[in-house]
Amino acid sequence: MSNTSPWIDLTGTPGQKHEEGIVVSDSHAAATHPPGLAHHFESYEQQKESSFLGMWLFLVQEVMFFGGLFCCYVIYRSLYGEAFAAASRELNVFIGALNTTVLLFSSFTMVVAVNAAKQGNRKWIVYGLLLTMLFGGIFLGVKYFEYSSKWEHHLVPGPHFEWHGEDVGRPVEIFFCLYFAMTGMHALHMVVGIGIMLWMLRPAWRGKWTPENHNFVEGFGLYWHFVDIVWIFLFPFLYLIGLAT
Amino acid sequence: MSEQHASEHEHGLKFYWLVLFALLVLTWVTYGAALIDFGHPWSDLVALAIAVTKATLVVSFFMHVKGATSMIKMSAVGGFFWLIILFAFVLADVLTRPGMREFF
Amino acid sequence: MSTQDFAFTPYPDLPKSHYLNVAYGLKSWLFTTDHKRIGILYLLSITFFFALGGLYATAIRLELLTPAGDMVQPDTYNRLFTMHGILMIFFFLVPSIPAVLGNFLLPLMIGAKDVAFPRLNLASWYMYIIGATFTLYALFMGGVDTGWTFYTPFSSTYSNSYVAAVAVGIFINGFSSIFTGINFMVTIHRMRAPGLTWFRLPLFVWSHYATSLIMVLGTPVLAITIVLLAMERVFKLGFFDPALGGDPVLFQHLFWFYSHPAVYIMILPSMGVISEIIAAFSRKRIFGYKFVALASMGIAVIGFIVWGHHLFVSSQSLYAGLIFSILTMLVAVPSAVKVFNWTATLYKGSIEYSTPMFYALGFLGLFAIGGLTGVMLATIGIDVHVHDTYFVVAHFHYIMVGGALMGYLGGLHYWWPKITGRMYPGFWSHLSALIIFLGFNLTFFPQFVLGYLGMPRRYHSYPEEFQVLHILSTAGASILAVGYIIPLVYFIWSLKYGEVAGDNPWDAVGLEWQTTSPPSLHNFDEIPVVDFEPYDYVEHEPVDRPYRYSRSEA
Ligand code: HEM
Ligand SMILES: [Cu+2]
Numbered sequence: 089m090s091n092t093s094p095w096i097d098l099t100g101t102p103g104q105k106h107e108e109g110i111v112v113s114d115s116h117a118a119a120t121h122p123p124g125l126a127h128h129f130e131s132y133e134q135q136k137e138s139s140f141l142g143m144w145l146f147l148v149q150e151v152m153f154f155g156g157l158f159c160c161y162v163i164y165r166s167l168y169g170e171a172f173a174a175a176s177r178e179l180n181v182f183i184g185a186l187n188t189t190v191l192l193f194s195s196f197t198m199v200v201a202v203n204a205a206k207q208g209n210r211k212w213i214v215y216g217l218l219l220t221m222l223f224g225g226i227f228l229g230v231k232y233f234e235y236s237s238k239w240e241h242h243l244v245p246g247p248h249f250e251w252h253g254e255d256v257g258r259p260v261e262i263f264f265c266l267y268f269a270m271t272g273m274h275a276l277h278m279v280v281g282i283g284i285m286l287w288m289l290r291p292a293w294r295g296k297w298t299p300e301n302h303n304f305v306e307g308f309g310l311y312w313h314f315v316d317i318v319w320i321f322l323f324p325f326l327y328l329i330g331l332a333t
Numbered sequence: 334m335s336e337q338h339a340s341e342h343e344h345g346l347k348f349y350w351l352v353l354f355a356l357l358v359l360t361w362v363t364y365g366a367a368l369i370d371f372g373h374p375w376s377d378l379v380a381l382a383i384a385v386t387k388a389t390l391v392v393s394f395f396m397h398v399k400g401a402t403s404m405i406k407m408s409a410v411g412g413f414f415w416l417i418i419l420f421a422f423v424l425a426d427v428l429t430r431p432g433m434r435e436f437f
Numbered sequence: 438m439s440t441q442d443f444a445f446t447p448y449p450d451l452p453k454s455h456y457l458n459v460a461y462g463l464k465s466w467l468f469t470t471d472h473k474r475i476g477i478l479y480l481l482s483i484t485f486f487f488a489l490g491g492l493y494a495t496a497i498r499l500e501l502l503t504p505a506g507d508m509v510q511p512d513t514y515n516r517l518f519t520m521h522g523i524l525m526i527f528f529f530l531v532p533s534i535p536a537v538l539g540n541f542l543l544p545l546m547i548g549a550k551d552v553a554f555p556r557l558n559l560a561s562w563y564m565y566i567i568g569a570t571f572t573l574y575a576l577f578m579g580g581v582d583t584g585w586t587f588y589t590p591f592s593s594t595y596s597n598s599y600v601a602a603v604a605v606g607i608f609i610n611g612f613s614s615i616f617t618g619i620n621f622m623v624t625i626h627r628m629r630a631p632g633l634t635w636f637r638l639p640l641f642v643w644s645h646y647a648t649s650l651i652m653v654l655g656t657p658v659l660a661i662t663i664v665l666l667a668m669e670r671v672f673k674l675g676f677f678d679p680a681l682g683g684d685p686v687l688f689q690h691l692f693w694f695y696s697h698p699a700v701y702i703m704i705l706p707s708m709g710v711i712s713e714i715i716a717a718f719s720r721k722r723i724f725g726y727k728f729v730a731l732a733s734m735g736i737a738v739i740g741f742i743v744w745g746h747h748l749f750v751s752s753q754s755l756y757a758g759l760i761f762s763i764l765t766m767l768v769a770v771p772s773a774v775k776v777f778n779w780t781a782t783l784y785k786g787s788i789e790y791s792t793p794m795f796y797a798l799g800f801l802g803l804f805a806i807g808g809l810t811g812v813m814l815a816t817i818g819i820d821v822h823v824h825d826t827y828f829v830v831a832h833f834h835y836i837m838v839g840g841a842l843m844g845y846l847g848g849l850h851y852w853w854p855k856i857t858g859r860m861y862p863g864f865w866s867h868l869s870a871l872i873i874f875l876g877f878n879l880t881f882f883p884q885f886v887l888g889y890l891g892m893p894r895r896y897h898s899y900p901e902e903f904q905v906l907h908i909l910s911t912a913g914a915s916i917l918a919v920g921y922i923i924p925l926v927y928f929i930w931s932l933k934y935g936e937v938a939g940d941n942p943w944d945a946v947g948l949e950w951q952t953t954s955p956p957s958l959h960n961f962d963e964i965p966v967v968d969f970e971p972y973d974y975v976e977h978e979p980v981d982r983p984y985r986y987s988r989s990e991a
Binding site for chain 3: 409412415
């Protein structure tokens, strides 16, 4: 229980902050509680179930958050199919598919880290995290080059936008608005994820997460897989429209 | 609950390699399918079906929803279900609005 | 205070150790993870924003005293009603009952030591404060003039006000709601005391569950919509820009997908409070308990598929309008179920006119008027006539002020002795409840008439024939203000001078009354085991309470 944990560790150690904030002439504190079990839970079981349910509800929230974007996409796509197809041809399908592959690998290495946590294998937690960060980093690097080439081709919406393709009307610009908003929001989630993984390295190495209590690793894994799922939809929606026609 | 533990331990890394392999195959299948013209709604539906399959694989196995408590299963499905409500009602407006498509 | 002689104080003093005296100092508050203290932090914050929003309302009513737009410029007037709406809705009414009373009471009512994620709970308060800071920044720079609904393209392209700053503020504040919602849902699922089955939960808990569901499912859509709006404004990404083929009505869809359910975020918790109060002061089990519980869930779910009634005249398709009209009428059904069941609970109950009961009865009448005029508005033919008039303004104020706010004040009066351990003066609290009821009706009833006669909302000048009704409304608002100031004074007064209330001043059932007032740090010495049904009151037992404050001295 020596680690201080920031608030994001929802249910980890009973957090020093709590002990500082309010307390303490109270026999209730650490002594009677097993390590890693927060004071307001009765058992590891209850803590674990609460933590997963909380994480899943957070993901529901994320689904709705991205859902607003997808809703815009669905509406404009159904109105301006032709313009979207033409605009989509400006994206490099091969790079998109490659990046999908990279991201799927990162999901797999995340599973490796979670599996290691279940077995209390701290070395492989760290390796798993490092590999996940590596793949995530590659993905973001590729994304960076994609973005900058869009910039050079004046495909970033706004005053600089220029369209030299087939004349399918102004909505091509809306496609690029959505492209940047959706991939940008997705990339932002990855950056946050990589940040959290960086933070996780130290406690992982020090053996904070044991087979009994590794809710944080598993919860984070859920988040990372969710980000992967968003991309699974973004890839066909953005890159694969009207390839055949 | 015991069922959940059992299924968690059953899956070794080998199993997850298989899932990964399936996901990769589907990625390139969806690429390939996009090169074929199935006609107007069908091309989109094929791409959507493959994406949903991939997402289901990730949710069920990587995210361990298979074998999780029913409440967690409900939240996994619930978000997507709610999105359908959003899409359906907005589309009900946009697609039946006169003059919407002819505009541009 | 002539009834002093009746005073009978079985509890000479507060308990030795409670959540307020276990630690002192600013740090013990700013870093607390105790759900009760976080509730108090929220109480202070939202009271501040209520007062601020009230100042804007005062300015609006003063301007409307005369037909000419003579007090402020039209542009300033736009900023006044916009800031009034933003502050009252996002920073007062949405967090009001859940974040204050819900936070304080939910763990107590289900016999838990805390909410499931105490640190997330504190984070939610910080999100609120950060969001509020952005909004205050915008306010001091001159405010926003788009209306609280931020319709594009005015908000994204033409408005010369601080839309982006407020957008950031509301975005961040949204996460305070989402965190609270997640926390409550997990708490209700996983932290209930042994024996506390779903159908033994107090209706307050049920209504908070339904509210949390809306918070989790709806708020993120508002968040992303606001992000898109800000991006359109700042980076010129034309998501809703008609020049590119974008659809401004799509913005309205996304906005109301959250904001209609959000009106249920405001009213559902209030309904929960009313259920508690009515049961306690008619000494009866709530009539049709299960129906009331499930009606909350019904409202939450159906409330998600009616948002299009805000778009009847926004060039939404007629077919969609029809569907939304029918569904809107449907959502009135579970609301009506509740009203009927409360009324049936009162029937032949041993009714005690305590202060909370005053508020509950006020709620019943005002909510009924608000809800029924809602059904009128759901009828497209009527709505085309009164949309964007004062009729709509009156409709939602009857529900949000007459309903939600009355519920909040009623709940505050009901649980104040639990929160602080002390009682407020009976005479003044009854008086102010009456003043609020009268002032409220005088303020808002004339607005129904005004709207029906054609007075549009959001205009700072008007034809002279409307003046009489506007004067009545402004007079009512002044009375209302007095009604709100009195409780502020006596609540503060009671902290020091109020009579010690005791653990269960109302003889109410429910776990929150089985611990001390104020509760101890971990709520219960021992986790209670529940082997009784909810609202287990002995019917027809006359209440003979010795306490002075239980009766109106008036
Ligand atoms: C009984 C169920 C209800 C029905 C049938 C209903 C119906 C409606 C309708 C049709 C409108 C649109 C009027 C127009 O703009 O032309 C409306 C507006 C409004 N309602 Fe309700 N309503 C109900 C309950 C509520 C509740 C519970 C609240 C708040 C706690 C509420 C708050 C509002 C607000 C704020 C507006 C105006 C929004 C704006 O344009 O600024 N309503 N209502
Ligand atoms: Cu509405």
